[in-house]
Each structure stands twice: as C-alpha cells, then as structure tokens.
Amino acid sequence: MSDLTSTRGERTQAEILKAAHRQFLERGYHGTSMRDIAREAGIALGGIYNHFASKEDIFLAVFIEHHPYRDVLPAMNAAQGETIEAFVRDAAAQMLDALGESQDFLNLTFIELVEFKGQHIPQLFESIFPQILEFAQRMVEGQGELRSVPLPILVRAFIGLFISYYMTETLIGRQLPDEMQRNALDHFVDIYLHGILKDSINTGETPVGEWQGVTNLDSL
Amino acid sequence: MSDLTSTRGERTQAEILKAAHRQFLERGYHGTSMRDIAREAGIALGGIYNHFASKEDIFLAVFIEHHPYRDVLPAMNAAQGETIEAFVRDAAAQMLDALGESQDFLNLTFIELVEFKGQHIPQLFESIFPQILEFAQRMVEGQGELRSVPLPILVRAFIGLFISYYMTETLIGRQLPDEMQRNALDHFVDIYLHGILKDSINTGETPVGEWQGVTNLDSL
DNA sequence: CCTACCGATCGGTAGG
DNA sequence: CCTACCGATCGGTAGG
Numbered sequence: 001m002s003d004l005t006s007t008r009g010e011r012t013q014a015e016i017l018k019a020a021h022r023q024f025l026e027r028g029y030h031g032t033s034m035r036d037i038a039r040e041a042g043i044a045l046g047g048i049y050n051h052f053a054s055k056e057d058i059f060l061a062v063f064i065e066h067h068p069y070r071d072v073l074p075a076m077n078a079a080q081g082e083t084i085e086a087f088v089r090d091a092a093a094q095m096l097d098a099l100g101e102s103q104d105f106l107n108l109t110f111i112e113l114v115e116f117k118g119q120h121i122p123q124l125f126e127s128i129f130p131q132i133l134e135f136a137q138r139m140v141e142g143q144g145e146l147r148s149v150p151l152p153i154l155v156r157a158f159i160g161l162f163i164s165y166y167m168t169e170t171l172i173g174r175q176l177p178d179e180m181q182r183n184a185l186d187h188f189v190d191i192y193l194h195g196i197l198k199d200s201i202n203t204g205e206t207p208v209g210e211w212q213g214v215t216n217l218d219s220l
Numbered sequence: 221m222s223d224l225t226s227t228r229g230e231r232t233q234a235e236i237l238k239a240a241h242r243q244f245l246e247r248g249y250h251g252t253s254m255r256d257i258a259r260e261a262g263i264a265l266g267g268i269y270n271h272f273a274s275k276e277d278i279f280l281a282v283f284i285e286h287h288p289y290r291d292v293l294p295a296m297n298a299a300q301g302e303t304i305e306a307f308v309r310d311a312a313a314q315m316l317d318a319l320g321e322s323q324d325f326l327n328l329t330f331i332e333l334v335e336f337k338g339q340h341i342p343q344l345f346e347s348i349f350p351q352i353l354e355f356a357q358r359m360v361e362g363q364g365e366l367r368s369v370p371l372p373i374l375v376r377a378f379i380g381l382f383i384s385y386y387m388t389e390t391l392i393g394r395q396l397p398d399e400m401q402r403n404a405l406d407h408f409v410d411i412y413l414h415g416i417l418k419d420s421i422n423t424g425e426t427p428v429g430e431w432q433g434v435t436n437l438d439s440l
Numbered sequence: 441c442c443t444a445c446c447g448a449t450c451g452g453t454a455g456g
Numbered sequence: 457c458c459t460a461c462c463g464a465t466c467g468g469t470a471g472g
Contacts, residue, residue: 030250122395152399153407164380175342179372187373195415
C-alpha cells in the first residue's frame with residue numbers, strides 16, 4: 001500500500017519498528033511483549049524473528065533510529081545570533097523546542113540505562129561528539145568575550161544545565177511551585193550567560209523586580 | 221542471631237529488603253525474580269508475601285529506604301561557609317561526595333522512571349521540598365550579593381547543574397575527552413558562582429592559564 | 441513461614 | 457534457493 005519504492009520485507013520491518021517504538025514509550029520495555037509488537041505490526045509473532053534476532057535487537061534499532069540527539073544537536077547547531085549571548089539564547093530555545101514537551105526523549109534513554117546498564121551510551125556519545133565540537137565552535141565565533149573557562153567545559157555545562165531544566169520540567173512539571181517555574185528558562189539562560197561571559201556586559205534579562213532584594217523565604 | 225532488639229518478623233523483612241536492594245542494583249528490576257530475592261533472603265518464595273504484597277511493593281520500600289536524597293540533601297545542608305561563594309563550593313563538594321562514585325544513586329531512580337513512569341517522583345519531590353527550602357535559606361544567608369534572580373530558581377539551577385555533572389561523570393566517565401573532564405567540577409562551580417553573584421567580585425577560581433585566549437577548537 | 445501449586449504469559453524457536 | 461510468514465509449541469518464569 002504505502003511506499004511503493006520499498007520491498008515487502010522492508011515495509012514489514014518498518015512496521016515492526018514503528019509498533020515497538022510506540023509501545024516501548026507507552027508501556028515500557030518489559031511491559032511490551034513480542035506478541036504486542038507482532039499484533040500491532042500486523043504479523044504473526046514468529047514473523048518478527050525473520051527481521052530481528054531478539055527483543056533486545058528491536059530495542060536497539062528503535063533506540064538508534066529515534067536517537068534523542070538526532071533532532072536535538074542539529075537544532076542547537078541551527079541556532080542563529082551575531083553575539084554569543086544571542087546565539088546561546090537561541091540555542092537553548094531551539095534545543096528545548098526540539099526536545100518537545102513529551103517525555104519521549106527521556107524514556108528510551110532511561111530504558112537503555114536500566115535494561116542495558118547504559119552500555120550503549122559511550123558509543124552514542126562518540127557518534128555525536130563531532131556535533132558537540134561544532135556547537136562549541138559556533139558558540140565561540142559569536143561576538144563577545146568569554147571568561148577563561150575551557151570551551152569544552154562551557155558546552156558540557158550548557159547541555160547539562162538545559163537538559164536538567166528539561167528533565168525537571170517534564171518529570172515534576174506542574175508540581176513545581178510557581179517560584180521555581182515562572183520564567184525559569186529565561187533565568188537559566190541568564191545565569192548561564194552571566195556565568196560564562198566577562199563582567200560588565202549587559203545580559204539583558206527580563207526584569208524580575210518582584211524578587212529584588214528578597215533575602216529570605218518567608219514568602220514561600 | 222543479629223539485632224536482638226528486633227522481632228523475628230522485622231529481621232526477615234530487613235533481609236528481604238537487603239537482598240532485593242542488592243539484586244535490583246545488580247540485575248535490574250525485571251532481571252530479579254521473587255525467587256532470587258527469596259533465596260538470598262533465606263526464605264521460601266511464598267514467605268515473602270507475608271511481608272510484601274507484591275514485587276512492586278518491595279521495590280518501593282527499597283526506593284524509599286535508599287532514597288537518593290536521604291543522603292544528598294542533608295549533605296548539602298551540612299555545608300559550611302561564611303560567604304555565599306564558600307558555601308556553594310562546599311555544598312557542591314558535599315553533594316558530589318554524598319552521591320559517591322557509583323551509579324547506585326541513578327539506578328533506582330531510572331528503574332522507577334521506566335517501570336512506574338515516574339509516578340512516585342512528585343510525591344518524592346514533595347517530601348524533600350522542605351530541605352530544598354532550607355538549602356535556599358542557607359545559601360542566601362552567606363555574605364555576598366546575589367543577582368536579581370528568584371532564589372528558588374538559583375537552587376533549581378544548582379541542583380540541575382551538579383546533578384548533570386554527576387550523571388555525565390558516572391555514565392560517560394572516562395570516555396570524556398580530557399578537555400571536558402579536567403577540573404570540570406571546579407569550572408562548574410566557577411560558572412555557577414559567576415552566574416548568580418553580582419559582578420566584580422572575585423570568584424577566585426583555579427588558574428586556567430593554558431586555556432586563556434583559546435578561540436577555536438583546533439587544539440582538540 | 442513453608443510446600444506445593446495455579447492460570448497466564450514470557451521470549452524465542454520448531455518444521456514446513 | 458530466496459524472502460516472508462505461519463500454527464504450534466519449546467523451556468522457564470511471572471505474581472500470587
């Protein structure tokens with residue numbers, strides 16, 4: 001029916017991966033049986049093994065095909081900005097936008113960590129490292145003066161800080177008190193920029209007047 | 221034999237939890253069977269169900285008993301320092317020290333996320349929130365002037381940044397190129413402090429002379 | 441707390 | 457001789 005350029009076998013394989021991906025996200029790795037995958041892919045259970053040697057094999061194919069960084073790093077590298085500040089702002093926004101609002105990004109990674117003890121993470125890191133270098137290069141090309149911190153460290157901190165923002169946002173989400181959530185992303189960008197740029201530049205953050213001078217937490 | 225102050229039932233329950241904890245970390249949730257736990261706890265399979273209603277029940281007891289934040293937040297709050305800078309430095313060190321070098325901290329949390337879709341995270345967050353507030357209070361009491369950023373955001377960024385340091389360290393660990401790893405924690409502290417403190421204070425970071433003026437990545 | 445089991449389902453494989 | 461798939465069943469394990 002669909003995609004007449006592919007063979008029957010290729011289409012079946014694609015159906016299996018699509019079904020597996022959907023169910024891994026919905027029900028987790030062990031919550032999804034080979035029978036579930038077969039049913040949703042429209043074939044018999046035994047037929048799966050003509051395409052994949054094992055359930056683990058299927059997961060790995062899904063993990064690689066829906067690679068978190070397949071969208072995220074290109075999005076970061078597509079960021080625009082004449083100055084370092086503008087570039088960082090846009091990169092953070094692009095990155096969060098690519099991650100989306102769902103937990104999908106995290107779920108496949110968590111499954112990998114739990115079921116396979118993170119054994120594929122180093123290999124994954126190696127494959128995305130060139131893109132990380134490219135991002136570092138782009139960041140340093142912007143106008144503005146960076147403090148004396150190793151560039152790779154700046155990138156590591158960037159990714160870590162905004163992934164942590166994303167994780168708390170999706171995992172705790174609406175349960176965060178308003179004081180921890182309102183304009184949080186803007187503030188994270190602000191802290192990061194102020195942390196990596198030389199003094200006396202204007203980080204131009206949104207006013208946070210109501211917090212000016214707060215020295216205790218009674219208001220919480 | 222051991223712990224004569226507890227009843228027989230309490231001792232058995234403790235044995236079950238100890239055996240389960242050890243095996244969950246070693247083999248994962250689904251890699252550990254109730255029979256495995258029973259064997260290592262020295263009782264019959266059926267006997268477990270006199271203490272726990274289900275396998276999930278055992279996991280939750282382990283998850284709560286070996287709560288990541290049971291050690292981590294108290295360690296952060298035990299940090300010392302007259303100035304904000306000194307306090308933050310010590311708090312980061314204490315926190316990383318409490319987390320340790322193993323992946324144990326992460327593993328139980330990842331299992332919770334995968335197997336139970338993070339459904340216990342909000343409740344967990346609620347129970348540790350008072351300690352987070354205390355940490356915020358302690359941070360702001362130190363000498364030094366904070367920039368106009370909401371205090372809860374500062375704490376959220378602190379935890380996020382250093383947890384991300386911990387995660388990359390334990391997960392990618394030795395695979396990180398030296399440029400991303402050397403003195404990384406000191407640099408993270410430096411970036412964070414510079415990001416949250418008003419300008420023209422001396423963040424007194426270790427010299428990073430060899431990186432001074434680096435504007436491209438050719439050396440990588 | 442044990443022995444002895446249950447209904448069902450698991451991932452994977454048989455021959456054709 | 458191939459790719460793609462079937463109905464049936466393998467040895468073991470799941471929570472209870």
